[in-house]
Amino acid sequence: MGKLASLLKLKPFIKKYWTLFGIGAFGIILSSIAATPVPYIIGYLMDKVLLNKKSYNELYVYIGVIALLYIFKYVISFLSKYIFAKINNLVVNELRYSVMDKVMDLPMSYLSNTEKGYVQSRISECSSVGSIFSPSIISIFLSIIDAVLALATMFAINYKLAFVVLLLAPIFFFSAKNSAKNFMKNTMEAMESNAILNGECFEIINGIEDIKILNGKETHLRKFKNKLDELIKISIKQSKSIVMFMENIGLINNFGSLLILLIAGLLILKGQFTVGLYTSFSLYIGTVFGSTQGLATIGTTIKPACLSIERIYELLDMKEESYGRNNCIKENIESLKFQNVSFKYNDDKTVLNSLNFQISKGDKVLIKGENGSGKSTLIKLLLGLYNQTEGNILYNNIDSMEIDIKELRKRIGIVCQNIFLFKGSVLDNILYGQTNKKREDVEKIIKELHLEEYVSRLPKGLDTEIIQNTAGVSGGQAQIIAFIRSMVSEKDILILDEPISNVDAETREIVLNILRNMSFNGILIVVSHLMEGMDFIDKVIEI
Incomplete structure (x- = not known):
C-alpha cells in the first residue's frame, strides 16, 4: 500500500x-x-x-x-x-x-x-x-x-x-x-x-x-x-x-x-x-x-x-450502477412487466419470490401488502436502486438490466413515504432535477391541482425557505410539495409510496381528491397497505 x-x-x-x-x-x-x-x-x-x-x-x-x-x-x-x-x-x-x-x-x-x-x-x-x-x-x-x-x-x-x-x-x-x-x-x-x-x-x-x-x-x-x-x-x-x-x-x-x-x-x-x-x-x-x-x-x-x-x-474504480447499461427508452413507457422476479439483500432471506404481473399505460394500480411484505423493495427495483436476484423487469419489453439507469429515472416519478427536502426554497425543491421547467410551470400545475389556497398558507408561498430536511414545513406540507414535484416533471410512471398512511386528515383528503380527479396518461402505482379511499384504483396487485 x-x-x-x-x-x-x-x-x-x-x-x-x-x-x-x-x-x-x-x-x-x-x-x-x-x-x-x-x-x-x-x-x-x-x-x-x-x-x-x-x-x-x-x-x-x-x-x-x-x-x-x-x-x-x-x-x-x-x-x-x-x-x-x-x-x-x-x-x-x-x-x-x-x-x-x-x-x-x-x-x-x-x-x-x-x-x-x-x-x-x-x-x-x-x-x-x-x-x-x-x-x-x-x-x-x-x-x-x-x-x-x-x-x-x-x-x-x-x-x-x-x-x-x-x-x-x-x-x-x-x-x-x-x-x-x-x-x-x-x-x-x-x-x-x-x-x-x-x-x-x-x-x-x-x-x-x-x-x-x-x-x-x-x-x-x-x-x-x-x-x-x-x-x-x-x-x-x-x-x-x-x-x-x-x-x-x-x-x-x-x-x-x-x-x-x-x-x-x-x-x-x-x-x-x-x-x-x-x-x-x-x-x-x-x-x-x-x-x-x-x-x-x-x-x-x-x-x-x-x-x-x-x-x-x-x-x-468501482463499477457504476449504470455499468453495461447503454440502452435507452426512446418512446413513452407503455408497459411494465415483472417476470418471475425474486430479490434478497445480500445473503438474507428472500424478500420477493417469483413475482409476476403486468401493468399498461393508463392503469391505476394499487400494490397492496402488509408491512415487511416487500413493497418498498419493489419500488427500489422499479427505480433501479437495486437489481433483482432472479427474473426480469421489462419496460416496453426491454430488459431493465440493459436500460441506462439515469434515462430510466427520467421517466419515473415518486413520492416517497419519508419525504426528504433539500435546503432552499419550496420552489427549489419542486424544481429539483428539472432542467427544463420554470416557476410558471409549477404555478400552472398548482392551479390544475387546485392547490393555490394550500400553497398560499405557507409563510412565503413557493419562496418559503426550508432549512434542513423538512424543517420549516409540516409533514403534510412536505408530502404535498413532493406530490407537486412529481406532477410537474410529467413522468411516464408515477409511484406514490404510502401517500395517506402518515399524514394529517386534510392532506389525506387533498391527495385522494387529486388522485380521483386528475387526468394522468401514464402508469399510476400506489403502494399502500390501506384500501380506504382507493376507489379510483382499477387493478390491485397483492404481495
Missing part, C-alpha cells in the same frame, strides 16, 4: 495544468542555481578578504552579492511554491469533485452497506493528496537540485573530501529510509482507524434525536470511546515512531559531520586545506545531507498521500 506508482493516477487531474507545472519546476531549478555559489563565496570571503587582505570594501561587495543572490532566490522560490500551492488547490478540488460525482453513481448495494461517515472520510482524504504539492515536498525536490549542484562544486574544491561525502550519502539515505518504515505502517493504521471513528461520529450526529429519546447516550458513548481508544493507541505508536525516526536522523547527521570535520582538520593541519574552504564545504555538506535525508524520508509525506490516492481509487 502507498506505492509511489499511485502518483501516476493523478495525471488526468494535473494534465490541464502542465504549463503552470512547467513554470513552477523551472523556477525551482533557477532558485537552486542562484543559491549554489553562496557557500563558495563565503569561503572565499573568509580566506581572501577577512584573513588575507582584510579589505572593508571587498567585504561590503561580497556581502552585497550574497544578499542579492538570497533576494533573487527568495523571489523565485516564493513564486514557484505559490504556483504549486495553486496547483494543489485546483487538483485537490477536481479530485474531490470527481470522487463525489462517483459516489453519487455507486450502486445502492454498496452505499447501503457502508457507513456514510466512512465514505465521507474517504472523500475528505482528497485533501491529504494535496500534500504532494505542499511547500515541504517542493523544498525536498528543490534540495535535491541544490545537492547535485553542491556536490559538483565540492569536487571542484577538494575531490578527496567530496568523495568521502559521496560515500557517506548512501549510508545516510538507507539509514533514514529504514527508520521511516514503522512510521509509515502506523500512519496507514491511523488513517483506517480515523475513517472508522468518523463513521461512528456520523452515526451519532445523524441519529442524535433517537439517541436522546431512547436514552442511548451511554451505549453510543461506549462504542465511541472504544474506537477512540483504538485510534489513540495507534496515534501514540505513530508519534513514537516519528520521534525515534527524527532522533536516528540527527545522530547519523552528527556523526557524518564529525567524520568530515576530522578529515578536513587533518588536511588543514597539513596545509592542504583552508578554514574558508572548510566553511564552504560544511555549508555544502549540510545541503547534501539535508537533501539525502529529505529524499529518504519523502515517503513519510508522499506515501500517505499515495495511500490516500489508492483508497480514493478504490471508489473511483
